[in-house]
Amino acid sequence: xxxxxxxxxxxxxxxxxxxxxxxxxxxxxxxxxxxxxxxxxxxxxxxxxxxxxxxxxxxxxxxxxxxxxxxxxxxxxxxxxxxxxxxxxxxxxxxxxxxxxxxxxxxxxxxxxxxxxxxxxxxxxxxxxxxxxxxxxxxxxxxxxxxxxxxxxxxxxxxxxxxxxxxxxxxxxxxxxxxxxxxxxxxxxxxxxxxxxxxxxxxxxxxxxxxxxxxxxxxxxxxxxxxxxxxxxxxxxxxxxxxxxxxxxxxxxxxxxxxxxxxxxxxxxxxxxxxxxxxxxxxxxxxxxxxxxxxxxxxxxxxxxxxxxxxxx
Numbered sequence: 040x041x042x043x044x045x046x047x048x049x050x051x052x053x054x055x056x057x058x059x060x061x062x063x064x065x066x067x068x069x070x071x072x073x074x075x076x077x078x079x080x081x082x083x084x085x086x087x088x089x090x091x092x093x094x095x096x097x098x099x100x101x102x103x104x105x106x107x108x109x110x111x112x113x114x115x116x117x118x119x120x121x122x123x124x125x126x127x128x129x130x131x132x133x134x135x136x137x138x139x140x141x142x143x144x145x146x147x148x149x150x151x152x153x154x155x156x157x158x159x160x161x162x163x164x165x166x167x168x169x170x171x172x173x174x175x176x177x178x179x180x181x182x183x184x185x186x187x188x189x190x191x192x193x194x195x196x197x198x199x200x201x202x203x204x205x206x207x208x209x210x211x212x213x214x215x216x217x218x219x220x221x222x223x224x225x226x227x228x229x230x231x232x233x234x235x236x237x238x239x240x241x242x243x244x245x246x247x248x249x250x251x252x253x254x255x256x257x258x259x260x261x262x263x264x265x266x267x268x269x270x271x272x273x274x275x276x277x278x279x280x281x282x283x284x285x286x287x288x289x290x291x292x293x294x295x296x297x298x299x300x301x302x303x304x305x306x307x308x309x310x311x312x313x314x315x316x317x318x319x320x321x322x323x324x325x326x327x328x329x330x331x332x333x334x335x336x337x338x339x340x341x342x343x344x345x346x347x348x349x350x351x352x
Contacts, residue, residue: 042238045231052227059220060261063089066214068271073210079138079273080191082266083145086274087281088289089218090258093225094282095290102294111172111302114291115309118153118283120256122316123342126279129263130335136272137324145280146321148187152287153317156180157310160302170302177295184288221258228257276330283317312345 063086071081094117101113129135159176259282266275323334 042235045235045238048227048231049235052224052231055220055224055227056257056261057265059217059224060258060265062213062217063221063262064217064265064269064271064274066210066217067274068269069210070214076192077273078266078271079141079145079277082271082274082277083281083284084188084191086262086278088285090221090262090278091282091285091290092218092222093258094256094286098286098290098294099297102297105298111291111294111300111306112309114286114294115306115313117256118286119309119313119316119342119345121259121279121283122313122320123338123345125256125260125263126276126320126330127335127338127342128260129267129275130330131332131339132264132335133267134332134335135267135276135330137276137328137330138273139328141273141276141280142321142324145277145284146317146324149280149283149287150314150317150321152183152284153310153314156287156291157314160310161307170304172295172300172302174296174299177292177297177299180288180292181296184285184292187284187288221261224261225257316341 067081067086068078070076070085071078094113098113126135160170160172259279262278263275266272266278320330320338323330323338326334
């Protein structure tokens with residue numbers, strides 16, 4: 040009976056994710072155009088931060104309970120998942136068009152921030168007798184996020200050619216209904232898919248690096264796929280880059296403020312992988328100004344190989 044309930048709730052969570060993403064993307068586009076904001080900016084900020092809610096909850100809870108390895112690992116793992124499986128998977132279904140501004144402003148900023156995180160963890164504090172992440176550094180990251188958001192909204196950019204109807208109260212209502220739906224859908228998927236996996240004898244480690252990773256990133260996946268199908272490419276990839284920036288600057292920064300910590304050396308390889316992944320995506324973005332289906336297949340394949348190596352080693 041419990042097994043049947045888990046199956047029903049997993050199916051229900053998938054429906055919540057996809058329908059919630061549909062409402063969110065449509066409402067966000069209406070609100071963006073009503074406020075004279077581009078789809079890209081709304082994707083980089085409001086949509087990205089909303090879909091990052093599961094990562095935020097997991098990381099902050101881990102920081103509050105002193106499980107700093109989990110809080111940092113969740114952020115780094117989620118970012119790799121976003122750029123590999125979600126961006127790659129979305130591009131496999133529909134090629135994503137890239138603008139120069141997205142690459143040179145937002146993409147390069149993400150690369151800079153990722154390298155900065157590496158430097159904070161393993162270079163700047165190495166002389167302290169151990170790698171540490173302090174509250175001051177966490178505060179600096181959080182302030183950088185606020186500055187980036189202010190910059191995006193103050194420095195307006197040209198609107199897309201499509202102009203949906205002006206937003207009204209109903210648009211804002213559906214935005215929040217969609218956001219709540221995908222966040223709850225992701226939570227239900229993690230809980231009940233993990234329960235199903237346990238019932239079939241799957242180990243906790245495999246569940247953590249597959250179902251939990253996929254479940255907390257499910258809102259980004261549903262939103263980016265829906266946006267791509269609706270030809271809102273700025274929102275599709277802006278959601279992922281914005282989510283990665285929010286994770287590194289906002290979530291990780293706040294975790295550092297809550298609970299300054301020593302950095303374990305085993306996180307080193309994951310951050311190096313993330314830097315390589317970001318750089319590779321930027322190169323792909325510049326190639327014909329799109330992420331093609333072939334490039335998407337490469338990103339997904341590389342992440343599958345990384346998963347295999349994690350399981351085998």
